[in-house]
Amino acid sequence: MLRIEGLRSGYGPLEVLHGLNLTIEEGSFVAILGANGAGKSTLMRTLVGLVVPRGGHITFGDRIIDHVSPERRLRAGLALVPEGRELFRSLSVRENLLMGAFTRPGGRSMEEDLARILDYFPRLKQRLTAAAASLSGGEGQMLAIGRAMMAHPRVLLLDEPSHGLAPTIVDTVFAVISQLHQRDGLTVVVAEQNAKKALSVAQHAYVLQGGTIALSGTAAELSQTAAVRELYLGG
Amino acid sequence: MSDPASASPRSAPPSAWLRSRWAGWFIAGVGVVALLLVPSTYDALYGFQAGFQLHRISLIGIYIIAALAQNVLTGYAAQPSLGNAAFFGVGAYLLAWTNTDLHQPYWLGIVIAMVVCALLGLIVGGPALRISGTYLAIATLGLVLVTQSLLDLWDKTNGRQSYDLTQLPLSLGDDHTLYVFIVVIVVAVLFFVRNILQSRVGRAWVAIRDNEAAAEAFGINLTTYKLLAFVISALLTGLAGALYATWATTASSSSSSADQTIAFLAMIVVGGLGSIVGSVIGAIFVGFLPLLLQQLPAIVSAGPIRIQVTTLQSGIFGLLLLLALIFFPEGLRGIVDRAGLLMRRLLNRHIATGASEGVER
Amino acid sequence: MVAFLQVALAGVVTGSIYGLLALGIVLIYRTTGVLNFAYGAIGAVCTGFMAILMMGPRLPFGLALLGALIFSALLGMGLERSFARPVLRAPVFTKAIATLALALILETVAQQIWPQLSQAVHFSSPFATASVRVGGVYIALIDVVILLVTAGVMVALQLFLTRTKLGIAMRATADNQDAARLMGAPVGNISLLTWGLSAVIAALAGILLASRTGLMNLSFLDPVLILAFIGAVLGGLESLPGALIGGIVIGLLDNLLALILAGHSLGPLDISDPGIRQALIFGGFVLVLLFRPQGLLGQATLRRV
Ligand SMILES: Nc1ncnc2c1ncn2[C@@H]1O[C@H](COP(=O)(O)OP(=O)(O)O)[C@@H](O)[C@H]1O
Ligand SMILES: [Mg+2]
Numbered sequence: 024m025l026r027i028e029g030l031r032s033g034y035g036p037l038e039v040l041h042g043l044n045l046t047i048e049e050g051s052f053v054a055i056l057g058a059n060g061a062g063k064s065t066l067m068r069t070l071v072g073l074v075v076p077r078g079g080h081i082t083f084g085d086r087i088i089d090h091v092s093p094e095r096r097l098r099a100g101l102a103l104v105p106e107g108r109e110l111f112r113s114l115s116v117r118e119n120l121l122m123g124a125f126t127r128p129g130g131r132s133m134e135e136d137l138a139r140i141l142d143y144f145p146r147l148k149q150r151l152t153a154a155a156a157s158l159s160g161g162e163g164q165m166l167a168i169g170r171a172m173m174a175h176p177r178v179l180l181l182d183e184p185s186h187g188l189a190p191t192i193v194d195t196v197f198a199v200i201s202q203l204h205q206r207d208g209l210t211v212v213v214a215e216q217n218a219k220k221a222l223s224v225a226q227h228a229y230v231l232q233g234g235t236i237a238l239s240g241t242a243a244e245l246s247q248t249a250a251v252r253e254l255y256l257g258g
Numbered sequence: 259m260s261d262p263a264s265a266s267p268r269s270a271p272p273s274a275w276l277r278s279r280w281a282g283w284f285i286a287g288v289g290v291v292a293l294l295l296v297p298s299t300y301d302a303l304y305g306f307q308a309g310f311q312l313h314r315i316s317l318i319g320i321y322i323i324a325a326l327a328q329n330v331l332t333g334y335a336a337q338p339s340l341g342n343a344a345f346f347g348v349g350a351y352l353l354a355w356t357n358t359d360l361h362q363p364y365w366l367g368i369v370i371a372m373v374v375c376a377l378l379g380l381i382v383g384g385p386a387l388r389i390s391g392t393y394l395a396i397a398t399l400g401l402v403l404v405t406q407s408l409l410d411l412w413d414k415t416n417g418r419q420s421y422d423l424t425q426l427p428l429s430l431g432d433d434h435t436l437y438v439f440i441v442v443i444v445v446a447v448l449f450f451v452r453n454i455l456q457s458r459v460g461r462a463w464v465a466i467r468d469n470e471a472a473a474e475a476f477g478i479n480l481t482t483y484k485l486l487a488f489v490i491s492a493l494l495t496g497l498a499g500a501l502y503a504t505w506a507t508t509a510s511s512s513s514s515s516a517d518q519t520i521a522f523l524a525m526i527v528v529g530g531l532g533s534i535v536g537s538v539i540g541a542i543f544v545g546f547l548p549l550l551l552q553q554l555p556a557i558v559s560a561g562p563i564r565i566q567v568t569t570l571q572s573g574i575f576g577l578l579l580l581l582a583l584i585f586f587p588e589g590l591r592g593i594v595d596r597a598g599l600l601m602r603r604l605l606n607r608h609i610a611t612g613a614s615e616g617v618e619r
Numbered sequence: 620m621v622a623f624l625q626v627a628l629a630g631v632v633t634g635s636i637y638g639l640l641a642l643g644i645v646l647i648y649r650t651t652g653v654l655n656f657a658y659g660a661i662g663a664v665c666t667g668f669m670a671i672l673m674m675g676p677r678l679p680f681g682l683a684l685l686g687a688l689i690f691s692a693l694l695g696m697g698l699e700r701s702f703a704r705p706v707l708r709a710p711v712f713t714k715a716i717a718t719l720a721l722a723l724i725l726e727t728v729a730q731q732i733w734p735q736l737s738q739a740v741h742f743s744s745p746f747a748t749a750s751v752r753v754g755g756v757y758i759a760l761i762d763v764v765i766l767l768v769t770a771g772v773m774v775a776l777q778l779f780l781t782r783t784k785l786g787i788a789m790r791a792t793a794d795n796q797d798a799a800r801l802m803g804a805p806v807g808n809i810s811l812l813t814w815g816l817s818a819v820i821a822a823l824a825g826i827l828l829a830s831r832t833g834l835m836n837l838s839f840l841d842p843v844l845i846l847a848f849i850g851a852v853l854g855g856l857e858s859l860p861g862a863l864i865g866g867i868v869i870g871l872l873d874n875l876l877a878l879i880l881a882g883h884s885l886g887p888l889d890i891s892d893p894g895i896r897q898a899l900i901f902g903g904f905v906l907v908l909l910f911r912p913q914g915l916l917g918q919a920t921l922r923r924v
Binding site for chain 2: 648654656702705706708709710711712713715716717719720721722723724726727728730731734845848849851852856887888889892894895897898901902904905908909912913914
């Protein structure tokens with residue numbers, strides 16, 4: 024579904040990813056683990072085209088998308104829930120969701136989409152006309168996910184969805200992500216510092232370190248690896 | 259062994275003297291002497307018109323003071339106030355009043371203008387701390403317009419066409435003396451501002467500007483230091499206004515206009531926010547460039563096309579201003595910084611090669 | 620009572636023109652962070668273009684209006700590409716002063732092309748002399764037109780911004796440009812549209828004012844612009860209805876104060892002088908900001924510091 028070969032990417036003089044290889048199967052749930060500053064966000068942004076890679080290839084389906092615009096990647100089915108949610112704070116919840124569907128044709132199907140997405144997020148349904156700024160952290164993360172889902176993605180990328188949320192809320196958020204994965208057959212890629220939580224729901228996991236993949240395997244394997252236990256799971 | 263650089267205890271790099279205290283004084287001294295020589299240059303250049311030209315150059319000095327005042331407030335203490343022309347006008351009118359109507363000595367008028375403006379700065383600054391960003395800019399712009407209306411009204415109720423300064427010291431009527439007088443004051447103000455900025459006060463302003471919350475956490479009293487910026491800025495602008503009245507021999511409410519106050523902001527933006535050098539460059543840009551443009555021939559003709567250059571002046575000024583802002587969004591002081599760096603590097607290399615030749619055995 | 624109504628109405632009418640300009644100022648400020656001091660010059664140049672169309676080729680009012688509006692849209696979009704793009708990333712003050720430079724350039728260029736506009740010229744309009752009677756109050760036809768156009772612009776803009784996909788995207792872009800780009804919104808074209816739209820509003824305001832006074836020149840909007848700025852800030856700088864209301868409040872105050880203060884004096888001070896009125900209005904404005912630092916309709920937001 025998504026194949027990354029020798030990807031090099033960064034900002035100005037700073038190269039963050041030094042030749043990254045990664046394959047994500049259709050319908051899988053993949054976790055990308057790494058410490059703060061490891062380059063998880065850089066990878067996510069490069070995948071959706073917000074950062075231009077300086078080497079390597081990204082293949083989505085059967086197309087090389089290295090130089091495809093962010094908008095066309097979104098249309099092709101690659102959506103990102105960005106780090107820190109990045110909601111339109113002065114817009115209503117409903118308007119935020121509609122913005123998520125900006126690349127899709129409007130009309131009747133739009134209302135159906137909205138209803139379908141809102142089924143996953145009952146809290147949002149009650150607050151449709153409220154300004155996004157008034158949402159709690161958990162609600163905000165739900166809205167960010169719902170907004171990305173409005174684009175009908177085939178692959179949903181999430182950058183630290185647990186960030187800044189209380190543990191119980193994190194559980195709810197990940198439960199919703201699992202639901203989307205199972206019910207809709209969505210391919211999910213989660214970048215997380217919270218390795219414990221990510222490994223408990225993902226099938227496969229990769230550990231990003233020093234700009235390359237340091238470790239990979241099934242979630243179960245990685246949870247048992249000494250290095251991961253020591254570094255990310257607290258012994 | 260006889261190499262002085264390596265013999266000195268701290269073994270300073272060759273360019274250290276450039277940054278040292280004495281070099282600073284030396285450069286400043288050379289600058290002042292050069293400025294004081296300008297009048298004779300003008301005499302040589304313009305003959306009997308020299309006074310007129312010099313008079314216009316003096317205005318730049320007044321702008322430098324006003325730009326420094328604006329920069330203290332906006333570039334250092336980070337208060338985007340557009341209110342300084344209010345103090346500029348009040349300073350001018352106070353001098354006119356004490357001079358013409360109250361028959362007080364000139365220096366007393368200047369002092370009164372400065373003190374009253376400082377007080378007004380305190381009065382304006384207090385409430386202004388509650389307002390921030392663009393709101394503060396437009397609110398203080400409103401204050402300038404209030405001031406202009408009131409000054410206008412004062413003129414009208416007294417049936418004045420213009421508020422002329424009739425009791426000025428005779429010597430200041432001479433363009434050469436006026437020029438020297440203004441240069442001396444500008445140098446004094448530069449010295450004063452530089453010292454404040456290097457003191458605890460200046461460091462506090464910069465800390466507040468860079469991170470208000472952190473500054474507060476370090477125990478810097480935000481209210482005190484912001485108010486101080488308003489007071490000092492108002493005081494200096496009042497001085498500039500009084501000098502402007504002296505320069506024009508009249509006080510006019512157009513000193514407190516929206517155009518004037520935006521011009522002050524333009525000076526520090528084009529010169530460089532948070533920089534003394536930037537204030538000077540900005541004042542020169544806004545004050546001197548129009549004079550230069552006036553030197554252009556009135557009509558340029560190329561074949562059948564005749565261009566009326568005189569009507570183009572403000573447009574050319576606008577274009578140059580725009581280009582300066584596009585290419586130097588952080589201000590023209592960038593040029594000076596770069597030139598300084600280049601000079602230092604050249605000097606370093608020069609001294610370094612000289613030194614290495616010297617120690618060859 | 621009738622006199623009062625008459626005066627209040629006149630206040631709302633002049634206020635509407637401030638309000639229209641304030642709308643355009645807020646529109647640009649919100650989407651691009653530019654405090655546009657060239658806005659008056661843009662409106663004046665477009666109004667001047669229309670005056671030329673009526674004086675030179677003797678186009679009828681309607682056609683000239685159409686021409687001027689198209690011209691304004693093109694001018695606005697041209698300025699976005701040539702001017703707003705290069706300064707987009709500059710600090711906010713740099714952008715503000717750059718618009719000042721832009722105003723100087725625009726006025727000079729227009730003066731070169733239409734030298735006759737440096738002096739006041741007659742601006743003819745079909746509404747100039749007619750008036751209608753509502754109850755006991757006479758209203759000049761042009762005033763009715765001004766009120767209708769202002770209301771129309773406000774309603775249309777509000778509908779566009781809240782009911783259409785592009786309008787919502789425009790607000791989203793103003794709110795969080797990176798996220799808007801992530802949603803696939805054409806951020807660049809939205810900025811183009813904003814400038815075009817706000818230039819059309821400037822043109823409308825200029826044309827309405829010139830139609831009302833029957834006169835215009837290339838700097839006739841400069842004094843009005845400051846009042847529009849104050850209206851915009853009074854309304855909260857973030858809110859379009861706020862901008863319109865802010866402008867109307869200023870116009871209303873000006874006219875009502877004139878009525879109240881007329882013929883009074885305080886000792887030697889003639890308080891019916893327009894200077895007193897201005898001082899009161901600006902002073903009141905500063906006071907309002909002291910109690911509501913975010914304007915009348917602005918919300919205290921933590922963003923955009
Ligand atoms: N916009 C940016 N410009 C420059 N450097 C950046 C930028 N964003 C991130 N970086 C740098 O890239 C490196 C990786 O950052 P990031 O991808 O955000 O890591 P993570 O998401 O894993 O915490 C860090 O060293 C960070 O400082
Ligand atoms: Mg990150």
